[in-house]
Each structure stands twice: as structure tokens, then as C-alpha cells.
Amino acid sequence: MKTLENQQLSQPKITRITPKEWLQQNLFSTWYNSLLTIVLLAGISWGIYGFFKWAIAVAEWEVIKVNLPLFMVGRYPKDQYWRIWLIVGIISSFAGLSWGVIGRKAATLFTIPVLIVLGIISAISLLIPGAVPFKLLLILMVGLVVGNGWIGKQLGNKITTLGRWLSFGWFIAFLLILWLMLGGLGIKSVSTNDWGGLMLTIFMAVVSIFLSFPLGVLLALGRQSTLPVIKIFSIAYIEIFRGLPLISILFMGQIMIPLFLPEGMRPDRVLRAILGLTLFSSAYLAENVRGGLQSVPRGQIEAAKALGLNTPLVLALIVLPQALKVAIPSIVGQFISLFQDTTLLAIVGLVELLGMSRSILAQPQFLGDYAEVYLFNGILFWIICYAMSLGSRQLEKKLNTGH
Amino acid sequence: MVDQKNQKIPIWRDERFWRIALQVLAVVIFVGIAALLIGNLNRNLAQQGNNLGFGFLKNEAGFSISETLISYKPKDPYSQVLLAGLVNSLRVMILGIIFTTIVGILAGIASFSENWLLRQLNRIYVEVVRNTPLLLQLFFWYFVVFFSLPKPENKIELLGSIFMSKRGIAIPWPANTVTVWLGLLVLGMGGVVAVFIWRWRNQLMTEKAQSGQPQLIALIMMAIVSILIIIFALGWQAPKALATGGTEGGLNLTLELSALLVGLVFYTGAFIAEIVRAGIQSVPKGQWEAAKSLGLKSGLVIRLVIFPQALRVMIPSLNSQYMNLAKNSSLAIAIGYPDLYAVSNTTYNQTGRPVEVFILIMAAYLSINLIISLSMNLLNKTVQIKER
Incomplete structure (x- = not known):
């Protein structure tokens, strides 16, 4: 008994790792680990040295400085x-x-x-x-x-x-x-023809995600529905749009939408792009929401029905609030990828951030400054997307009301 | 008992009525919108003097493409150029899926490395790639990395058999002769036989408690023979540098193909790395401990215990990543690789037939995705737990 008591009372040993021990454990634990560390260190320092040499001596940062307004807001x-x-x-x-x-x-x-x-x-x-x-x-x-x-x-x-x-x-x-x-x-x-740069990128991404939200929720509900016709329509829409490359949908948006509309009705280029992005992302959003819908326990629906609520009320008051809460992180993820996908509009001729960069690079005085411009683009995108994914992780923690 | 008549529900509260009414409504709305759109389409096309139809596929294409695996000349019809584009697309997709799986699994396993530096590097790779647009990465690979290769006159030479210049990357490749195909046939048959021997060995070891030594020796012999075949019988041709600056022989990968492949492989690889990481993490810790306490070495623990279980979690997500890679290969148009989408785009521009071209694109990509999905489902079935 006494020994047991002693064991219970004895404090856990505080392990404080000295820097030397940390190095030994994390970098030089075995001979191949040490070898790997040395090789990696050499590679990293060579890379950093090369980058700084380039950034200070070779790179022409003039192209960013001069065109900053163009990158941000276009013309x-x-x-x-x-x-x-x-x-x-x-x-x-x-x-x-x-x-x-x-x-x-x-x-x-x-x-x-x-x-x-x-x-x-x-x-x-x-x-x-x-x-x-x-x-x-x-x-x-x-x-x-x-x-x-x-x-x-x-x-x-x-x-x-x-x-x-x-x-x-x-x-x-x-x-x-x-x-x-x-x-x-x-x-x-x-005119929307003068919109461009980061402003256009953000505008298109935000508007498309909000427009695709109701459509996506309806499609997700349709896919879960017990009505066969509605289910088939929803599945067909979701699977067709998810199976096609975005660039082909944007191409359809730019060229085919005017063909399907009455004569004389030719929507604006930006509007057509938003339409294409919306059609595309609503199919993906529907799958995200479906994940949320599937996470709502069946008992919730049965309990709501037992209380006498009809199907629309069950969906609106019981199922959707719970499902959307679960789906929020993946919806944010979808927004991040939509934000990145707006760059594809550069191929169909819109001057959002990447399209603007391409037209700047086509100017004779900035010819060949690819590395500078694309690096700048990459940093901008990285900061925005990384911030959003950090934010969504925080949101996930906040919304987590599980027991 | 209440009278039956009093129990009759009004029609607007009868769920059976609504079930049918809603579906009829959906059909009516769908047909209505479709009729409206198609009516507009026909009117617009009639105004342009076009009728829907695929007859234009027989017309002479008249444009050349920078690379093709099947024979194609500008005089050939559109159907041939579209086929060449499809073959080019499939080439990127197949190579891309193979390499991205390798990169993804390596990167995923690296996140469990004991080496802190490697783990951090791996995290930087994943975070950078996942938070920047793929198109930007493709531009970066093409214009910044591959375009900075030297001119053909002063090309980079690696190991005397790989040449890199603005004209492309030349690597050794088997020549197209009868012996090569014979060698490949032998290798393929040997592979099938090896699989059977392996299964037989496992069966003998588990059911009859034999050592499996003779089978192992047979397998090793077969491996040695096949390595010998690969090295000597396939007739590898190393590219030779020419005085004019070009190269001769071997396989010349164009810069467009290389940039597209590298871009797609590293982009999708980062997502696969996360899938592999999540898959391995989903295996309970007790499985590691149990396997280690049985005396398995950590390599064997991963191969025999962890990976088979992780694979079950990974395959559905891998499926969608492979499909993404197949779809993303259409970004080839941005860097000038003549894949299916790029070729169709030119076709549309020349013929002015967006609807037909779009239907062809749709059919092609949807069937490719279907094939990927079906084969992954097949794989999924084989790795699922076989419960008794």
C-alpha cells in the first residue's frame, strides 16, 4: 500500500529538453537522419542564397512598382x-x-x-x-x-x-x-470593361459564391430527396458540372450563353463569367452541403415530423441549420478554390489579377519579367488564401458545439 | 370509429398529391426552360446560317499542332486532329496520375518523418501549393523555370544522356523495334506469373506454414532477369548531341509537355500528400503499437499493417484528386500544349460551331472521369475489409 501511495504522490518527472537534446532528437537521431539533415541544410541554404542573389541583383522590381494600380484595380x-x-x-x-x-x-x-x-x-x-x-x-x-x-x-x-x-x-x-x-x-x-486586377478577382469570387449558395442548397436537397424525378435532375446537374473542366464551362459561358438567349440580349462579359463560375461552383457546393445533410441524425427529422412539422418546415427549421453549420468549413474551402479558379478567366480574356499580369508582361518594357510578376501574384494569392483557411479553422472551432 | 368521410384530408395537405405535383412541376419547368433555350439557339443559329450537325468533322482541319503521338497532317480532317488532341490529353493524364501518386505518397510519408527539417519543408510545400492557383503555378513552371533553360547551342547535359534546352528535354528511350515489343511482352507475362507465385507463396506460408523460401528465390531470379531485360534487351537509345545544337534519338519532351506535367504533378501531389497524411493518421495508434510489439520493423509495420488500413480511407479522396488532375489537364491551352481542349478551341474558332464542339468536349471528359471513377471503385472493392 505504501509503495502505491508513494507512486501516486510522486510528481511526474518534468522533462525539459535542452537545445542540444532537441537537435539530437529531431535532426541527428540516426546516421541517415543526420545525412538527410546535412543534405537538406545544404540545399536550403543554396536555395536561399540563390534567391536573394536574384532578388537583389537581377530582379527588376520596377514592374511591380510602376504597375501597382493596374494589379489592384485594373484600368x-x-x-x-x-x-x-x-x-x-x-x-x-x-x-x-x-x-x-x-x-x-x-x-x-x-x-x-x-x-x-x-x-x-x-x-x-x-x-x-x-x-x-x-x-x-x-x-x-x-x-x-x-x-x-x-x-x-x-x-x-x-x-x-x-x-x-x-x-x-x-x-x-x-x-x-x-x-x-x-x-x-x-x-x-x-464600364465593367475597365474593371480589373485584384478588385475584379475578389468581386467575381464573392458574387459567384453567394449566387451559387441557394442553388447549391437546392441541389443538395434535391439529391437527397425521395422524389425520383427531382433526384435524377439534381444528380445529372451535379455530376455533369463536376465532370467538366472549369475552363470549358467558362468557354461555354462566354460563347454559348449569348446563343441560348433571345437576340439582342447579350450579357456583359463579367456577368457571363460570373454565370459560368456560379453554375460550376453550385455543383461543388451542393456536394459540400450534402455532406452536412448526411451528418444530421435521422432522429432529428423523425422527431420534427412527430411534432407535426411538414417537410418544408422540417428542412428550414431543423435540418438546414444543423447541416449548414457542419458544412461551413467545406464551404469556405470551396470559396478558397473558387477564388483561385477565377484566374482561369485570364484564358477567356478577362483582366483579373492574372490576366492583368499577362497583359503587363506583354508590354515591351516589361518583357521577360515573368519571375517578378508571378512571384508577386503568388504572394498575394497565398496571403489571401492562407488567411481564409486560418479563419475557417477558427470558425470551425467556434462552431463546434459537440459534447 | 370515426366515419371514413370525415377523415379525408384536403388535397393541399395530402402528401401523396404534393409528391406527384412537385415532380410534374419540375418536369414542366425543365422542359419549358429547355424548349425556350433550344428555340433561341435554333433561331440564333439559323440567323448565322448554321445548322446543328457533326458533318464538319470530315472537313479538312488545315492547322498544324506542335506535337502529336498519332500521325496527323494539316490536310487531315477535324476528327483526326481531335483524336490527336485526345491522345495528347490521355498522355498527360496517365503520366500525371502515375507521377503525382508517387510524389503525393512520398510527401505524405515525409510528414511523419523523424527529421524536423524534412517535416517543415514538406509543410511549406503543401501550404504554398494549396494556397496558390494552379494556372499561376503552370505559368511559373513554363515561363520562369523551363523558359530559362539555355538555347540549344549551349544546352545542359546530365550524365551524358539527358539534354535540356529551350528545344525540349531529351531523355533516353527504347527504339521502336520488334525486339523492344518482344521484351515488353516477356516482361508483362513475367509480371503476371510473378503475381501468381507471390500469392501462392503467401498461401503456402499462411495455410501450410512453409517457409516460402524456394518461391522467394524464384521471384528474385525473375526480378534479376527482368532487370537485365530492361537494361539490355530494350535497346535504349541515348539522345546524341548534334553540331547544329539539336539532339537526335531518344525521346524529346517539349517544354510545354514538361511544364504541364511538372505543374500538375506537384499541384495534385500536395493534395494527395494531405490525403495520405489523413489516411495514416486515421489508423488507431494501437495498431502501430501492436504491430511493433509483435516485433515488426517500422518499414514492415507501415507496409503490412498501416498502409492497407489507410488505403481504405484514402481511395475515395484519391479518386476525386485523379479526376481533378484529368480535368485540370485542360489548362494546357494556357501554355500552348495541344491537348483535347486546346485543339477543340481552335476547331471551334475555325468552324464557328460552339455547340457541337462543346458536346464533344463534354462527352470526352465525362467518359474519362467515368473511367477513372469506375477503376477506382474497383480498386476500392478489392481493398475493403473482407469480413467473415
Whole structure:
């Protein structure tokens, strides 16, 4: 008995690994591991050395500096840039507000990782080449996010229904942004042919995912339906669009949609692209939502029916809220891949970020600056997509109400 | 008992009625939209003076393509050029699926390495590739990596038999002679026999507790013979450098094909690496411990215990990755490799027949995906747990 007590009382041995032990365990545990480490180290240092040599001595960063506005907003008229800034301002404010409202229960919004991210963003805003007012505007945007985050937290604690109004607010904001981008009604109108760069990429991805959402949910429900005709239609749609390469659907969108419409009705190029992306991504979204639907236990449906709810109400009140919550991470994943897939529009002739880069590279003075431009593109895409996937992981943790 | 008449439900609350009504409604809406669209299509096509029909496939194509595996000349009809494109597409898909599986499995296993540096490198690879668009990566491989190869006059030479220049990458390849095909036939038959011997050996070992030594020796002998056949009887032709700067003999891979293949392989490989990682992680830890306590070495643990179980989780996701690779190969058009989609695009531009061309594209890609899906399902059936 005594020995047992002693064992229970004895503290677990605290293992603190010295740097030397860490090296031994992780890099030099066996002879082949040591060999691998040395080879990898040599390779990495050779790569880093080569990269810096290139970046400092060979690369012509002029192409990025000169064309920064083109990369960001395409051929949007220069005297109308204030509208873009206003749009970024609206988005930052609403993002901050939503962040504050969602995180209203947390002790503090500004945890250490958040502060680090904000610091990095501010530092980047200050360090990128450009005019001083431009930098100040970027800092202002960060300020808007932070300020509205604080306001959102305070208001969210006082008015508990604010969360519901927020999505309505986003919708109004979207209409406002659309008006600011297109113009008309008192401000100079800008043709969609002048839209381009990162702005067009983000616009098309966001609009397509939102348009494909209702379609995707309907298709997913149709696929799960017990009505054979509806099931067959849904399956046929989903499987055909999932089996085709996106580029062929975009090609169809650009060339065949006008053929299928009455004469004289020829939608705008950007609209046709959005239509193609929507048709494509709704099929994938339907599969994501179906995953969510399948995760809802049958008992939930039976219980709801036993309470006397009819099928539409069962779906709307019981099944979909649970299914969509499960499906959110994969929907975010779908959005990330849609965001990357918008680059394919460069092939059908739209000047989104990659298309813009290609037309810049075709200019004689920037001929051959492929590495610089594509590296810049890659970094932009990487930052945005990585941030979104980090965000979705956080969301997943928050939504996880499992026991 | 309540009277039967009082129990009659009004029609709008009868679920049987709604079931039929909804389906009829769906059919009506579908037919209506289809009729409207097709009516518009016919009117628009009539205005352009075109009728639907595949007769144009017999017309002379008149354009040349940069590479083809089957014989094709600009004088040949459109059907021939589309076939050449299909063969080019299949070439990329098959090679791509083989190499991407290798890269993906290696990268997936590397994430379990004891070496910290290798694990980090692997994570960087996966995160970079998955968070940037494939088209951008293809442009990068083509314009930045492969286009920076030197001119044919001062080409890079590796081991005296691989040449890399702007004109392509020349690698040793068997010459197209009768002995080569004979050698391949022998190798194929030997492979089938080897599989049977292997099964027989396993059966003898498990059921009759024999050592399986003679069978093992036979297998080793067969392996040695086949290696000898591969090295000597296939008549490998190393490319020879010519004074003009080009190369002769061997197999010359164009820059377009190389860039497309490398881009697709590394892109899909990163996704497969994650699938392999998830698959291996899904095997309970107890399986590792049990296998190790039985005295198996870690290589054997992975091969005999972990991998067969992980494969069951992996195959459905692998299937969709292979299908993605097949579909993504259509991005070849962006870097000028004449695959099916690129060739159809030119066909459409020349004939002005988008609908027919699109139907052909649809049929081709859907059947390719169906084939991949069916073969993966077949594989899935063979690896599923065989419960008694």
C-alpha cells in the first residue's frame, strides 16, 4: 500500500529538453537522419542564397512598382480611385463590426495573435512603396477595422439582436459597393470593361459564391430527396458540372450563353463569367452541403415530423441549420478554390489579377519579367488564401458545439 | 370509429398529391426552360446560317499542332486532329496520375518523418501549393523555370544522356523495334506469373506454414532477369548531341509537355500528400503499437499493417484528386500544349460551331472521369475489409 501511495504522490518527472537534446532528437537521431539533415541544410541554404542573389541583383522590381494600380484595380479611371478607397473603407468597417459582434462574449478582442497580425499589416502598409497619402489611407483602414471591432463589441453586448441585422447590413453594403463600382445615379459610370486586377478577382469570387449558395442548397436537397424525378435532375446537374473542366464551362459561358438567349440580349462579359463560375461552383457546393445533410441524425427529422412539422418546415427549421453549420468549413474551402479558379478567366480574356499580369508582361518594357510578376501574384494569392483557411479553422472551432 | 368521410384530408395537405405535383412541376419547368433555350439557339443559329450537325468533322482541319503521338497532317480532317488532341490529353493524364501518386505518397510519408527539417519543408510545400492557383503555378513552371533553360547551342547535359534546352528535354528511350515489343511482352507475362507465385507463396506460408523460401528465390531470379531485360534487351537509345545544337534519338519532351506535367504533378501531389497524411493518421495508434510489439520493423509495420488500413480511407479522396488532375489537364491551352481542349478551341474558332464542339468536349471528359471513377471503385472493392 505504501509503495502505491508513494507512486501516486510522486510528481511526474518534468522533462525539459535542452537545445542540444532537441537537435539530437529531431535532426541527428540516426546516421541517415543526420545525412538527410546535412543534405537538406545544404540545399536550403543554396536555395536561399540563390534567391536573394536574384532578388537583389537581377530582379527588376520596377514592374511591380510602376504597375501597382493596374494589379489592384485594373484600368479603373484614376480620378475615380476615391470610390475604391470608399469601398475598402466600407468593407473594413463592416468586417470590424462583424468581428466585434461575433466576438462580443470574449474577454478581449485584442488577443496577442490578433495584435501581432494587426502589427504586421500596419508594418506592411507603411513599408510598401508608394505615396505617403496612400500609406496613410491603408493605416486608416486598419484603424477602421479596429475601431469598428471595439464599437461592435460594445453595441453587441447591449443590443443582442444586432447579429441578425448585421447580415442585412452586409447586403445593403453590397448594393452600395456595386453602385460605387458601376457608377451612374449621380457619379460617373465606369464600364465593367475597365474593371480589373485584384478588385475584379475578389468581386467575381464573392458574387459567384453567394449566387451559387441557394442553388447549391437546392441541389443538395434535391439529391437527397425521395422524389425520383427531382433526384435524377439534381444528380445529372451535379455530376455533369463536376465532370467538366472549369475552363470549358467558362468557354461555354462566354460563347454559348449569348446563343441560348433571345437576340439582342447579350450579357456583359463579367456577368457571363460570373454565370459560368456560379453554375460550376453550385455543383461543388451542393456536394459540400450534402455532406452536412448526411451528418444530421435521422432522429432529428423523425422527431420534427412527430411534432407535426411538414417537410418544408422540417428542412428550414431543423435540418438546414444543423447541416449548414457542419458544412461551413467545406464551404469556405470551396470559396478558397473558387477564388483561385477565377484566374482561369485570364484564358477567356478577362483582366483579373492574372490576366492583368499577362497583359503587363506583354508590354515591351516589361518583357521577360515573368519571375517578378508571378512571384508577386503568388504572394498575394497565398496571403489571401492562407488567411481564409486560418479563419475557417477558427470558425470551425467556434462552431463546434459537440459534447 | 370515426366515419371514413370525415377523415379525408384536403388535397393541399395530402402528401401523396404534393409528391406527384412537385415532380410534374419540375418536369414542366425543365422542359419549358429547355424548349425556350433550344428555340433561341435554333433561331440564333439559323440567323448565322448554321445548322446543328457533326458533318464538319470530315472537313479538312488545315492547322498544324506542335506535337502529336498519332500521325496527323494539316490536310487531315477535324476528327483526326481531335483524336490527336485526345491522345495528347490521355498522355498527360496517365503520366500525371502515375507521377503525382508517387510524389503525393512520398510527401505524405515525409510528414511523419523523424527529421524536423524534412517535416517543415514538406509543410511549406503543401501550404504554398494549396494556397496558390494552379494556372499561376503552370505559368511559373513554363515561363520562369523551363523558359530559362539555355538555347540549344549551349544546352545542359546530365550524365551524358539527358539534354535540356529551350528545344525540349531529351531523355533516353527504347527504339521502336520488334525486339523492344518482344521484351515488353516477356516482361508483362513475367509480371503476371510473378503475381501468381507471390500469392501462392503467401498461401503456402499462411495455410501450410512453409517457409516460402524456394518461391522467394524464384521471384528474385525473375526480378534479376527482368532487370537485365530492361537494361539490355530494350535497346535504349541515348539522345546524341548534334553540331547544329539539336539532339537526335531518344525521346524529346517539349517544354510545354514538361511544364504541364511538372505543374500538375506537384499541384495534385500536395493534395494527395494531405490525403495520405489523413489516411495514416486515421489508423488507431494501437495498431502501430501492436504491430511493433509483435516485433515488426517500422518499414514492415507501415507496409503490412498501416498502409492497407489507410488505403481504405484514402481511395475515395484519391479518386476525386485523379479526376481533378484529368480535368485540370485542360489548362494546357494556357501554355500552348495541344491537348483535347486546346485543339477543340481552335476547331471551334475555325468552324464557328460552339455547340457541337462543346458536346464533344463534354462527352470526352465525362467518359474519362467515368473511367477513372469506375477503376477506382474497383480498386476500392478489392481493398475493403473482407469480413467473415
